[in-house]
Amino acid sequence: MAVKEFEKPILKEYSPIPKLVEQATSHLAPFKSKEDFQKSLGYPGELVDNWQEVALGKMGDLLKKYRSLRVYMDSCIQCGACTDKCHYYLGTKDPNNMPVGRQNLMRGVYRKHFTLPGKFFPKLVGAVDLTKEVLDDWYSYYHQCSQCRRCAVFCPIGIDTAEISMAAREIMDSVGVGQKYCNEIIGKVHKIGNNLGLPKPALADTLEGLEEDVEEDIGVDVKFPLDVKGADVLLITPSADFFAEPHVDGLIGYAKVFHQAGISWTLSSHASEAANFGMFIGSYDNMRKLALRIREAALDLGVKRIVFGECGHAWRVAYSFLNTLAGPFDFLDPRYPVPQHICEVTHDLINKNVLQFDKSANDGKIITFHDSCNVARASNMGDIIGGQFSLPRDIIKATTNNFYDMDDETIMEKTFCCGGGGGLLTDDLIELRMKGAQPRMEALKRVVEDHGVTHMAAICAICKSQFSKAFQYYGFELDQIISLHQLVGDALIMNKKEL
C-alpha cells in the first residue's frame, strides 16, 4: 500500500533520550471523519462557522464538569520529569510529543481564555488565542497520544495527559472536526453492535466454524454459544477475537476454559464488542450508549455474570466505569465481581484445581508478557494490589515452563504502549505507530537476545494487531505475538469423557 517512506528507527540496547527535532511529526494527522459519521454520533458534520466560540464554550463546560482538567491545566510546574517518558516522543523526537509539550497546546489556550494573567499579560504566561493553526496542531498532536498514561506515573503532581487528550478530542468533535477511524467505528457499534460491523449471521457462521476447528483439532465438542438465554456467563470480548489472528486463539482459549470448568456461557450478538471507543474521543454520552448495550444484553439473556475477554481499554471502562455508566447490576449474582476479567476467571479456576495443564504443550515457546497500558495503569484484577500484573503472569507460569520478563523500566506500571492504542490503530498513522513501537521493540529485542524469548503474550486486541504489524517492521515474525489465553488453551488438559 502506498505509505510514504519514513526514517526507520534503529533498535539499540539502551534507548538514549533523542535530541529534539522541532515539528518532526507535524505532518501526521489521521483522516477526518465524514459528515455522516459525525452526525450519527451527535456532532456537527463539518467545521462550524463560529467554531472558536463553540470550542471555548465546550472547553469551559469541560473545565467545570471535570475538576481534574482544570487542576491539570493549572498545576504543571514544567519540571521536565515527563519529557522522556512518552514512547511517541522517544520514537519521533518531536517536542510536541513530550507530555508537557502536548499539554501546553491546550494550556496556552486555557491561560488566554480562562485565567486573568493570561487575559492581561498573555506573552508573559505563554497564553495563545485559539486560531485555526492552533486547532490544526491540536488535531495533529492530540492524535499522537495513545492515552496510555505512562507520563502520569512519573509526573510528581499526577497530571494525566490522557484526560487532556480526551478533552481536546471532545472539543474538536463538538466543532465538527472528528477522527474517521474512531467515529466510523463508534457508529458501527451503535448500529450493528461491534467495531467490525459484523452482523449476526456472519458471527454465527464464524463461531460455528470455530467449533468445527476445535473438534477437529482436539476431538472435544467445545461450544461457542451465541445468544443463549439463561446461560450463567455473558462473555463480552473485542470483535477482533472473532475476526483476526492471533486474537481468535485467545477466544478458543476462553471457550476451552469454560468448557472444562463446566461453566455455561454465551456471547451476545447485540453486545458483540468489548471495546468502547467512546473513551478515546472523551465522549461520556457515546461511552455510556455503548456500555448500555452490555446491560441490555445481560438483562435480555438473563445471565448471572459478565466476563470481559482480552481487551485493554475495555477493561478500564468495565472495571472503572461500567457500574456508573450502565449500572446498577443488582440483577447479577452477587458472589462474583461485576464485571470480571477472563484472567480472573481462569486464575481462580487454577487456584481451585479445576484446571490442569500439560505445560510441555507450550515447550516450543519462550514467553515474555506485554502489560497493556489500560490494564496496567487504570485497573486491577483479583482484588489484590498489583493483581493486574500478577494474575496474567501467574497464568503464564501455570501453563508454560519458560517465562522471562522484559526490563523493569518497561513493564507493569511503567509499561510502554504498543504504539497503537487510544484510537490510533489506523493505517493513516502507520509512521507514528511504527516509531512509537520502538521502546517496546527495544525491550523485546533484549529478552530475545538474552533469554531466547520466542513469543510475546498480550491481553489486548489493539496490542495484538499493532504488534503483528510492528514485529514484521522490526524484523520479528508476525506469529511471535500471541494471546495469553492461547497458552491456556494449548496446555489445558481437556476431559474427553464428558463428551
Added chain:
Amino acid sequence: MPIEVNGKSFETDEEGYLADLSLWEKDLATAMAKEDDIDLGDDHWEIINFLREYYEEYQIAPAVRVLTKAVGKKLGKDKGNSKYLYELFPYGPGKQACKFAGLPKPTGCV
C-alpha cells in the same frame, strides 16, 4: 482519489478502497494490485473471488480463520494458513485482498 481503468473512473476513499462495491470489475483489481507492485495470478484470484462471494452472503469480509479454512479445503492444507495469505498479500490478507476485491476496509482493532 479516483482510479482510471479502461477509460472509466472509479471513485475510492482516502485509502484507495472502492466507494461503490457494485461497480467493481476484474481490471480494476488488477490496476489496484499493480499500484501495490503485485501481479495478480490464479492464486490471488482464488482469494479475491472467495472474498466477494462471502461478502455477498454476509455483508462483511470473512474472518481470517474462515478464510484460511476455506483456502485449506480448496487448495490443500499447506495453504490454509495466514503465512500463505501474507505471501500473496504482504500488507495483510484482511486489508489488501479486501481492497482488490472492492470490499470496504475492515474496521476495528484488526
